[in-house]
Amino acid sequence: MALSAADWLARIRTLDLPEKVRIMNVCGGHERSITQAGLRGALPPNIELIPGPGCPVCVCPEEDVYQAIQLATREDLTLATFGDMLRVPVNVRKNEIRSLEQAKAAGADVVPVASPQEVVALARANPDRRLVFFAAGFETTTAPVAAMMAQGVPDNLLLLLSGRLTWPAVSMLLNSGEIGFDALIAPGHVGTVMGPEEWEFVVSEHGVPAAIAGFDSGSLMASMYSVLRQLQDAKPFLDNCYPSVVQPGGNPMARKFLDDVMEVMDATWRGIGTIPGSGFTLRPDYAEHDAQKVLPDYGDEARRRVGEMPAGCDCARVVLGRIYPDQCRIFSAPCTPRNPVGPCMVSDEGACRIWWSSGRRTRLELAAK
Template sequence: MTHRPAQDWLARLHALPRPPRFRILNVCGGHERSISMAGLRSLMPEGLELIPGPGCPVCVCPEEDIHQAIRLALEHDVILLAFGDMLRVPVNVPKSQPRSLEAARALGADVRPVASPRDALRIAREEPDREVVFFAAGFETTMAPVAAMLLEDLPDNLAILLSGRRTWPAVAMLLDAGDVRFEALVAPGHVSAVMGPEEWEFVATQHGLPVAVAGFEADSLLAAFHSVLRQHGEGVARLENAYPEVVRPGGNPGARRCLDAAFDIADANWRGIGTIAKSG
């Protein structure tokens, strides 16, 4: 797809013919943040709606996983590591109990934020006399480096509490449920960079909806919106890539091999949604 500035894509989007109502689902929480930060909803042509989808892995991480991490941190002499955005995610417990990892830390638990699995390895090696638990929650983009870490020779004092999720099964569940309330899909760029854009072809081939992979800048998002609206006007449904500088056919083969070697696929619970087949 041709690279153009955001203003150009916006003008081209407004110039397209469109139905009275056209709803585009964006799967990724990162997309939703970019849309909100750039004010893209206020710039859309009349009748074009941007609908936030299942969200980010922090939002859908089930309460039972977070609660288990809180109890481990409070009741055992461990260093509990988690990605920083997980520390304030609450669970529903009595007011007398800590509702987040941040609250557990305030009560004296040794809870530490990390930015990557390499940090977990480093901390475990620096403190060999302590038990270290890495609470690893995320989608495929985050799980790929976790998988690579698991395939290494891990320190004996490092354990993993895993809450990984796969994105496309959540969209498949929405589409298979019937009564689909959107006309097109914008697929997540970073997940597609790891797994390959081909994972999203089923949206077009099985359900007849236009789909485009997008990055996280306004120009890529607007290019994706233009792609799916143009496809609709042409009466076609296919997969297009509005993030070609990062997303390649087949994704990242090395990352995919790590995921296949380290993990088994299983049904998994999503907070606010329920169990989704083969999504964990």
Template structure:
């Protein structure tokens, strides 16, 4: 028996021994955490009083459709080579019937749209085709934004620009806690973001909102250790920040990555699809780096769309992202909306809660 499996069993036994007198709602912020929880079947072995809620941990799900529409416009009208992480190609936007609704559809219509897995691929494509304008459509959180900042700081070909839809994680969580409608009792913070930004970034959860919080990794052992920590904090009434992923997460994170983020990006208000504008939650190119801004180099026609920013009709992805309903409580889940025919963005991405639950075998009741 591996030490990891034995450790997970030990943490689970300790959780089951806790005197939980009422239901405890614990939000996990990270799509990777949600995938581990679902695929490992951890919800099924936890006490009934423990309810784990998926939160705003999917950058694909919250990417504004205005940015997607701009990307489609660039690819179809400006005839650039548009590259993006693979999940972004299938995300639909609200558009009249007969119009192009996704980057995948734009590609089928003849646009040069290419999926990539890393910023280095974008650079390689631009260098290979110096006579063609290449636009890198970037949607992601801090773990994506830091490599993009490094890419720009190291130097890129003049024919490469960036269409930014990058977001910070913690402002969305603070908005949820300040709003209060999600009724959370504790938080499990994202280990991959904390690897870059540091565990201390999540101290506000305990400090300002008096809620237990723990940073977790992606194994059953780390997730259950973090869950035990926040449950015990709640019982004892002494919330604090606990780092349950010390193998990779330090208090202050990766100082070089944070320096690059500060050097290349400004922090700006940003739109989150279906949610609205969240202050200080987006990355924008600053100073000399603005010459790589695709919106400044290329002409993007602004098309009026009366439902811009909304989820598709009947889609409850925004409520899922905000932790207000479970994925299988969406009106379209498993009916009109499946991974093979996604209506909302949460069913598209590997980090989307609806997609994860479907892959884990959860079907509508």
């Protein structure tokens, strides 16, 4: 019989732990579950849960969002994108369009979609109109986009891709010399696609305890107990606490679609900079459907602010786990979900949006926890 979250919590309370233990999660879904279930308040006060780089909307390069806005407003086409991307702001003057939502309000043909299949159906329903699919996301989102391309798309469909791999950001943190965590909770959905093996480096190269978790409180608490027990015993290993879904090797078909359609490249993360081997790009065989090759590039060097966050926004430090969301200088004033200044307040996978929506409306100092 599976243990409940309460059972795992009782076991955690029996462990002999240091005065302070920092556990980073690398998934916006994990952060949402942790916050909404009140797990921070339930755990012993010496256990610190740190949200990490788990929000693809938050790290999508500013210049990619700007390019999407310019295509939507300057070219005769329809631009489709996942709903969260409509509200991501870019760095422009106040009288200029700063989001795809504003572009749509100004008359641009911008369509929110929920899946690649919806994009293909839209393109087929309008064969005489060019459709650009602006696709941002991690492996779990990019794999279906790769499948869409591999299975064939209409001639009028172009892809503006901003896909990222998750593990290179964690590798960057571990190699930075400023490791801000003692243990890692790895993302379950990414593990489902790519397999648990991607996270072995955390243990083998850095000696940091790691566990892959699902999204319910029981799986999350099991993963926390695992990494805490590893710390207590000084025996780190990669534990799969989501075995019902995460299997060795991941999803072979999804991985094949990614390998066949896309190449891995060095890529920019907003506010962070370039992370080696962290991005996806279309292979040359798909060049005729690559919006970056077929359409004009509006990101001229005079305007381009590669990777930059808006003035005063600390989203990059939140993404890297350097500060908590409510330690950002503009959290809740003026940055709110209704009027997001930075990208971490936009998506329901963004730590700032999650914390604000769960009741944290003022900046709090949590260092004393």
